[in-house]
Amino acid sequence: MAPSAPGKLVVVGTGLIGGSFALAMKGAAIVGKIVGVGRSRGNLDQALRRAIVDRAYTLDEAWTAELADAAFVLLATPVGEMPALFAAIAPHLGRATIVTDAGSTKQDVIAAARAALGAAFPRFVPGHPIAGSERSGAAAASVSLFHGRQVVLTPLPETDSNAIDRVRECWTACGGIVSLLSPERHDALLSAVSHLPHLLAFALIGELADRPDAADYWRVAGTGLRDFTRLAESHPDMWRDICIANATRVRVDLDAYRQALERIDAMLARGDGAALGRLFARSRDARAAWLTGARGSDDVE
Amino acid sequence: MAPSAPGKLVVVGTGLIGGSFALAMKGAAIVGKIVGVGRSRGNLDQALRRAIVDRAYTLDEAWTAELADAAFVLLATPVGEMPALFAAIAPHLGRATIVTDAGSTKQDVIAAARAALGAAFPRFVPGHPIAGSERSGAAAASVSLFHGRQVVLTPLPETDSNAIDRVRECWTACGGIVSLLSPERHDALLSAVSHLPHLLAFALIGELADRPDAADYWRVAGTGLRDFTRLAESHPDMWRDICIANATRVRVDLDAYRQALERIDAMLARGDGAALGRLFARSRDARAAWLTGARGSDDVE
Numbered sequence: 001m002a003p004s005a006p007g008k009l010v011v012v013g014t015g016l017i018g019g020s021f022a023l024a025m026k027g028a029a030i031v032g033k034i035v036g037v038g039r040s041r042g043n044l045d046q047a048l049r050r051a052i053v054d055r056a057y058t059l060d061e062a063w064t065a066e067l068a069d070a071a072f073v074l075l076a077t078p079v080g081e082m083p084a085l086f087a088a089i090a091p092h093l094g095r096a097t098i099v100t101d102a103g104s105t106k107q108d109v110i111a112a113a114r115a116a117l118g119a120a121f122p123r124f125v126p127g128h129p130i131a132g133s134e135r136s137g138a139a140a141a142s143v144s145l146f147h148g149r150q151v152v153l154t155p156l157p158e159t160d161s162n163a164i165d166r167v168r169e170c171w172t173a174c175g176g177i178v179s180l181l182s183p184e185r186h187d188a189l190l191s192a193v194s195h196l197p198h199l200l201a202f203a204l205i206g207e208l209a210d211r212p213d214a215a216d217y218w219r220v221a222g223t224g225l226r227d228f229t230r231l232a233e234s235h236p237d238m239w240r241d242i243c244i245a246n247a248t249r250v251r252v253d254l255d256a257y258r259q260a261l262e263r264i265d266a267m268l269a270r271g272d273g274a275a276l277g278r279l280f281a282r283s284r285d286a287r288a289a290w291l292t293g294a295r296g297s298d299d300v301e
Numbered sequence: 302m303a304p305s306a307p308g309k310l311v312v313v314g315t316g317l318i319g320g321s322f323a324l325a326m327k328g329a330a331i332v333g334k335i336v337g338v339g340r341s342r343g344n345l346d347q348a349l350r351r352a353i354v355d356r357a358y359t360l361d362e363a364w365t366a367e368l369a370d371a372a373f374v375l376l377a378t379p380v381g382e383m384p385a386l387f388a389a390i391a392p393h394l395g396r397a398t399i400v401t402d403a404g405s406t407k408q409d410v411i412a413a414a415r416a417a418l419g420a421a422f423p424r425f426v427p428g429h430p431i432a433g434s435e436r437s438g439a440a441a442a443s444v445s446l447f448h449g450r451q452v453v454l455t456p457l458p459e460t461d462s463n464a465i466d467r468v469r470e471c472w473t474a475c476g477g478i479v480s481l482l483s484p485e486r487h488d489a490l491l492s493a494v495s496h497l498p499h500l501l502a503f504a505l506i507g508e509l510a511d512r513p514d515a516a517d518y519w520r521v522a523g524t525g526l527r528d529f530t531r532l533a534e535s536h537p538d539m540w541r542d543i544c545i546a547n548a549t550r551v552r553v554d555l556d557a558y559r560q561a562l563e564r565i566d567a568m569l570a571r572g573d574g575a576a577l578g579r580l581f582a583r584s585r586d587a588r589a590a591w592l593t594g595a596r597g598s599d600d601v602e
Contacts, residue, residue, distance in 0.1 A: 080574075130523045150521055179520075186521075192509060193522040197529045199565060200501065202584040207561040208493060209587035218591040219480075220451055220487075221494040222431045227531050228498045232588050236581035240574050247569040254566055258559060260508040264500060265555055268548040273381075273541050280537035283503040286510035287533050290519040 006032040007071020010063075012085055014038045014047045014056070017102045017129060018076030019141025021174060022052045027143050028173035031071060037063045047138035067092040072170065075101040080241030082109050086116035093117075098163045099124045100170075104190065104238075106154045106183040108245040122160045125167040126183065128152045128190070129176060136235055147175035154183040191249040196257065198239050199250065201231035307333040308372020311364075313386055315339045315348045315357070318403045318430060319377030320442025322475060323353045328444050329474035332372060338364045348439035368393040373471070376402040381542030383410050387417035394418075399464045400425045401471075405491065405539075407455045407484040409546040423461045426468040427484065429453045429491070430477055437536055448476035455484040492550040497558065499540050500551065502532035 009025055011018040014036040025031045036053030038044050044056035057063035067073065067089055075085055082103060093099065099120065103109040106126050113124045130150045151171040155164050168178050181189070208217050243250055267275045310326055312319040315337040326332045337354030339345050345357035358364035368374060368390055376386055383404060394400065400421065404410040407427050414425045431451045452472040456465050469479050482490070509518050544551055568577045 130521055149523070152521060185517075189518055189521045193518050193526045197505065197526055200505070200562075201529060202581045203561045203565055204498065204501070204558065205584040205588045206580050207558055209584065214587070216486075217490055217494050218594065220431055220453060220490045221591065222450070224532050225494045225498055226592065227528050228502060229588055230528050231525050232581075232584050234585070236578055236585055239581055240578035243569065243577060244572055244574040247572060251566060251569050254562060254569070257505065257508055258562055258566075260504045261501075261555060261559055264504055265552060265559075268544065268552050268555070271545055271548060273545045276544060277537055277541035279507050280503045280533075280540055283506040283510065283533050284535070284537055286515070287506045287530055290522065291527065293519065 006030060008033045008035065008066070008069060010035045010037065010066050010070045010073045011053065012037040012063075012073065012075050012089075013077035013081075013102075014044060014053060014138050014141075015076065016136050016140045016145070017131065018074060019047055019050075019052045019138040020131075020143065020145035021074055021076065021102070021129075021170075022047075023141055023143040024146060024174035025170060026051075030170060030173055035063070035066045035070075043138050047141075050138060050141070052138055052141055064088060064092040067097060068094045070094060070097045072166075073097060073099045075099070075103070078235070078238040078241045079103040079105050079109055079245050080237070083112035083116070086113050090116045090118060090120065093120050093123075097123065098166055100127050100167045102127060102129055104128060104194070104242045105245040106186045110154070110156065110183055122158050123163045125159060125163050126154045126156075127167060127171070128154070128186065129171065129174075130190075130194075144175065146171065149176050151176035151178045152181050152186050153178060154181055154186050156183075187246050187249050191246055192253045195239075195242055195246055195250050196253045198231045198234060199243055199254070200257070201229045202236075202239070205229050205232045307331060309334045309336065309367070309370060311336045311338065311367050311371045311374045312354065313338040313364075313374065313376050313390075314378035314382075314403075315345060315354060315439050315442075316377065317437050317441045317446070318432065319375060320348055320351075320353045320439040321432075321444065321446035322375055322377065322403070322430075322471075323348075324442055324444040325447060325475035326471060327352075331471060331474055336364070336367045336371075344439050348442075351439060351442070353439055353442055365389060365393040368398060369395045371395060371398045373467075374398060374400045376400070376404070379536070379539040379542045380404040380406050380410055380546050381538070384413035384417070387414050391417045391419060391421065394421050394424075398424065399467055401428050401468045403428060403430055405429060405495070405543045406546040407487045411455070411457065411484055423459050424464045426460060426464050427455045427457075428468060428472070429455070429487065430472065430475075431491075431495075445476065447472065450477050452477035452479045453482050453487050454479060455482055455487050457484075488547050488550050492547055493554045496540075496543055496547055496551050497554045499532045499535060500544055500555070501558070502530045503537075503540070506530050506533045 009031040011022050022034045034053045036047050036056040041058055047053045048056050075082055101109055110126050114121055117124055129146055131145050171178050208214055310332040312323050323335045335354045337345055337348045337357040342359055348354045349357050376383055402410055411427050415422055418425055430447055432446050472479050509515055
């Protein structure tokens with residue numbers, strides 16, 4: 001069934017993630033032709049100009065005809081759009097086509113795939129490349145976006161092991177460091193290290209912006225606030241979808257964080273500089289150890 | 302009274318801020334000799350090697366003998382150390398010596414100065430250069446640290462207007478953009494845009510680090526968490542002092558933030574993606590407008 005020539009890749013969502021994946025796949029010669037599908041013609045034209053894709057369709061054009069002989073389909077849209085996309089691709093997939101995604105949440109995406117894909121569901125390999133996302137669009141795509149980045153796959157007991165291997169090869173060719181987690185564990189970990197921090201950044205800026213004298217605050221705000229809130233540059237719709245999709249878990253982490261703030265408020269109330277200083281020092285050490293370890297693992301892989 | 306030759310500057314705390322001020326003062330030829338005072342001989346030696354200071358004393362040496370003919374004294378230590386320093390310098394200041402500081406909180410520093418300086422209090426000009434501070438030490442000092450940065454002075458009704466003018470000239474010569482605020486207003490604004498964000502970053506890392514399976518979280522954490530928590534690289538003792546000094550106001554802002562989180566939790570609980578999306582979009586727009594405005598004012602000044 002597998003073609004001897006490199007197969008075709010269909011990327012739905014040719015933004016930062018989808019576009020970077022396409023560039024890396026072409027660079028590694030894992031796929032031949034690349035078809036891009038997206039909402040806006042402007043972004044697709046950009047993807048064509050940069051030779052990220054060979055052909056491009058908007059979602060209201062006849063793109064599903066490209067699926068029958070595709071080796072891979074990558075869905076790289078906001079997770080809220082994926083249920084409709086799984087329903088759209090299901091009737092048109094080839095019998096060997098492998099489907100994967102780059103969604104930031106996994107349990108909801110898997111539920112949508114299970115509901116729509118039928119017999120093709122075992123050839124769906126859920127994935128999540130953990131790479132920066134405040135920049136967006138094909139213009140920001142880069143062949144090296146995934147170099148040294150964690151890529152988590154969350155296959156299910158029924159997922160075809162050959163499909164897992166092939167998707168793993170793709171991400172390894174992108175320079176990613178592939179690991180496997182259960183969907184539940186992925187969503188729990190990402191809630192704490194990504195979804196909650198985004199929400200906290202949006203919340204802080206929103207609270208300041210709502211003050212009647214907000215302009216006075218912006219005037220004295222420095223690089224600290226800028227970096228602390230860089231996550232609030234991220235796409236509002238994408239992060240709304242993520243937080244709603246993973247709401248149950250995000251609320252668990254938000255609750256833990258609010259309890260941590262309550263403990264700190266108590267330290268401030270009683271002027272307990274010793275306890276506050278210990279907390280700050282422990283946090284600084286933990287962060288330094290994390291980043292040293294992260295650099296270490298990059299060096300090794 | 303004023304010497305015809307450029308006067309002498311005594312910098313207590315020759316770290317990032319004090320060292321950078323010294324470099325900029327020497328570059329602008331506003332002062333002649335520069336005397337550095339600090340806790341650690343190692344850092345002072347670094348300051349001497351880099352020609353940041355001409356002479357250097359540790360705090361247990363006879364540095365106060367340098368004060369009688371000093372034109373300026375800058376205190377650039379953590380705010381918690383300032384009460385003892387004001388008490389140490391008070392008996393030795395020259396009759397024309399102008400004292401200023403670079404503390405991140407102003408009401409507590411002013412109270413300490415008022416208690417110690419006596420007749421010299423009108424020649425104390427409270428100040429705060431708003432410049433990054435996760436890096437530290439004379440090794441990190443830079444002549445351009447304050448270029449385009451806000452520098453807030455918070456003089457009191459009794460502060461000598463000539464002293465204000467001279468300190469303003471110093472910071473302008475450093476490339477800073479000087480503005481005047483009341484101490485109360487300064488502490489309120491900085492609480493929201495700096496003190497609280499630091500506390501929130503330390504809190505998030507601390508909460509994650511306390512989990513028994515913290516290593517799993519670090520493994521999948523990306524650049525988002527790294528940037529969001531960069532403030533937790535800051536010096537724990539310095540930020541403990543700041544948060545305790547400004548605890549009343551920080552608790553007001555922490556309370557406002559916790560209420561904002563409570564509203565977001567309610568949106569998540571009822572799956573209200575529309576409200577969450579609006580909040581995220583408004584926050585992103587407000588942040589973009591702030592940063593566009595900030596760049597604009599840099600261009601103008």
